[in-house]
Amino acid sequence: MALILGAVTVAGALPILVYLWPAPPKGQKKGPVNITLDKAIDQLNDGEAVKFNAPTNPNTAFIMADGGGDNAAGDLAFGGFAVKTGGKTNVFAINCSHLGCSVALNEAAKTFDCPCHGSRFHLDGTVLQGPAPVPLSHLTWKQGDSPNVIQVDGIVLGF
């Protein structure tokens, strides 16, 4: 009797456990994504930024390390900027913190400008002009195997 009760309990609980701990979607794999920059990151001059995009074959995205506004840690980004300012190098997701449009580098003004609603960011990612409520999100990165390669935390979406 106990054996039958046990079997019924396991059989009943299995669908609930599968629902609580679903398997990751097939073909998606988290890990460092090698990105080749137009310039070696340690050769960036102060006030200089380089744009990069997530690879598309296979489709890949970067994972935001932090967030605020429309962005949150764990959200995906399909592009970013490596920028040196005040002697410090940062790598930012391209997504505006207002509603997620892609910001563009304004080389003359040394700002990141959003084309959607006019937000502007300093090169250190902080807000220069709203409506964006908070700074740009960081991407986690480290130096790759060659001077102009960085490894950015990301996920292969596989489609």
Ligand code: FES
């Ligand atoms: S999405 Fe950038 S200002 Fe609105």
